[in-house]
Amino acid sequence: MKNELNVTDTQLKGSLKISSDEQSVAGSSYIGIDWVGMSKIQSCILDQGHLIPAELDMHVSLRSGYRGIHMSRLYALQMESIVGKPLSTTLLNKIISKSVATQEGIAEKARLKIKYSYLQKTLSLKSKSEGFRVYPVEIVAEGDASGLSKVHTRFEILYSSTCPQSAKLSKEYFKKEMDTSEALEKWYRSNDIFPATPHAQRSRMTVELVTLKNVDLDIPGWISLVEERLQTVVQTAVKKSDEMEFARLNAENPMFCEDATRMIADVLSGYADIHGFRVTAEHLESLHPHDAYSQISRNCN
Numbered sequence: 001m002k003n004e005l006n007v008t009d010t011q012l013k014g015s016l017k018i019s020s021d022e023q024s025v026a027g028s029s030y031i032g033i034d035w036v037g038m039s040k041i042q043s044c045i046l047d048q049g050h051l052i053p054a055e056l057d058m059h060v061s062l063r064s065g066y067r068g069i070h071m072s073r074l075y076a077l078q079m080e081s082i083v084g085k086p087l088s089t090t091l092l093n094k095i096i097s098k099s100v101a102t103q104e105g106i107a108e109k110a111r112l113k114i115k116y117s118y119l120q121k122t123l124s125l126k127s128k129s130e131g132f133r134v135y136p137v138e139i140v141a142e143g144d145a146s147g148l149s150k151v152h153t154r155f156e157i158l159y160s161s162t163c164p165q166s167a168k169l170s171k172e173y174f175k176k177e178m179d180t181s182e183a184l185e186k187w188y189r190s191n192d193i194f195p196a197t198p199h200a201q202r203s204r205m206t207v208e209l210v211t212l213k214n215v216d217l218d219i220p221g222w223i224s225l226v227e228e229r230l231q232t233v234v235q236t237a238v239k240k241s242d243e244m245e246f247a248r249l250n251a252e253n254p255m256f257c258e259d260a261t262r263m264i265a266d267v268l269s270g271y272a273d274i275h276g277f278r279v280t281a282e283h284l285e286s287l288h289p290h291d292a293y294s295q296i297s298r299n300c301n
Contacts, residue, residue, distance in 0.1 A: 025067040032064035035111060038071055043078055045116060046086045054116040056082065060099055060107035073102035087114065087139065089216045092151060096143035114139045118155070118219055122236045125245040131236025137219060148213035150275070152300075155223060157205045160232040160246070161283050164254040167198035200250055202234065203283045205260060209268070210276035210300055229267050230260065257281040257294040265296040276300040 037059035045054045058074045081095050092112065099110035118135040140152040173196040178184045187195075207226055211217075227233045231253045235246060255263075260281040268277045276299030283292040 026065055027067065028065060030065055030067050033062040035059040036062050036069055037074055037111075041075065041078060043083055045082065045114070046084050047116070047118065050119070051084060052116050052119070054082075054114055056115075057111070057113035058099065059111045060103055061109045063106050063108065066106045069103055069107060074099060077102060082114075087217055089148065089151065089211075089213065092139075092141040093143070093147040093213060096141055097145055097147045100145040109142065109144045112139075112141045118223075120220065120223070124235055124238050124242040125249075126241035127239040129237035129239060129242070133234075133236060135219075135223060139217070143213070150213070151211050151215075151217070152208055153211065153217065153219070153222070154206060154208040155219065157207070157223065157226055157230070158234045159203050159205065159227075159230045159260075160200050160234065160250055161203040161257070161260065162198050162200040162232075162250045162254040163287070164256060164259075166287070167251070167254045170194065170196040170198045198251075198254070199286045201284050201286045203257070203260070203281065205230070205264065205282075206278075206280040207264065207268075208278040208300060209274055211273060212275050215273045215275075225267060225271075226264055229263055257283045257292040261294040261296045265298070269298070 037057070039057040039059075041056040041058065043054045043056050044051045046052070056078055058078060060069055060074070062069055077095065077098055081091070081098065085091060095112055096110045099112070100107050115136070115138045118137045120133045120135060122131045122133050123129070124131070136156045138154040140154075141148055141150075143149045174194065177195040178187055205226065207222070209222060232246070232249050235242060238246070258281075260283075261279045264279045265277070268274050268279070276297070278295065278297040278300040280295045281293070285291055
């Protein structure tokens with residue numbers, strides 16, 4: 001049957017004003033958006049000469065009057081500038097400015113979040129046995145067309161915390177039970193361990209550092225700074241001499257969660273390169289079914 005309308009494809013497309021780039025549609029009804037983009041992008045970075053899996057969030061702002069952004073350009077940017085590259089402040093600065101530039105005037109600021117696991121070879125306390133630790137790291141960079149404004153770096157450290165109160169109570173109980181030299185000698189030669197022992201718990205510290213655009217990333221240095229102050233970080237491969245030294249360190253460094261956050265906040269406050277911080281301690285209680293929690297922050301917005 002003959003098509004009486006006799007409308008060509010070109011005429012039809014022209015009359016309906018079909019657009020093949022729907023996200024580029026402009027209109028006064030579109031309000032601005034704080035952040036829009038992609039989350040949980042599967043990627044990888046180069047760290048200590050090894051490719052490490054990484055997860056990315058890439059977001060930009062969107063000016064009012066525009067329906068959407070060019071997300072594929074952000075993905076292409078991470079393929080070009082992040083995959084297989086070592087992280088640095090210089091790299092982050094370039095990615096932030098390029099993220100804004102890819103949107104050709106409809107974005108004013110950009111944000112990049114990178115999550116990965118930092119691998120650290122460890123040596124035990126006395127025998128120097130080798131092992132490996134994995135530290136969760138998250139880096140959030142923000143800025144505009146001119147580049148970075150600030151960087152937030154977050155990492156986690158596991159350590160042991162011996163409760164000062166239980167240590168004091170066990171000492172008092174020990175004194176009560178071993179009130180003579182004969183009782184003390186008898187206990188020492190027996191198979192008994194202690195009349196009462198302090199309780200300790202595996203604990204987690206989350207450290208978030210705020211640095212400005214002229215300060216480079218120093219993940220291993222920052223981790224060492226915190227661990228050296230805590231003294232009781234968890235061990236990997238250990239021998240008898242290492243366990244003995246770990247027991248000594250726990251006895252020498254009993255701490256409540258309040259003590260832990262104060263110690264690290266005091267250390268971080270002394271570094272000019274660190275603009276702000278947030279320190280959170282969680283002691284996963286062995287006495288209670290709940291956990292103990294403490295947090296201190298400075299200039300961390």
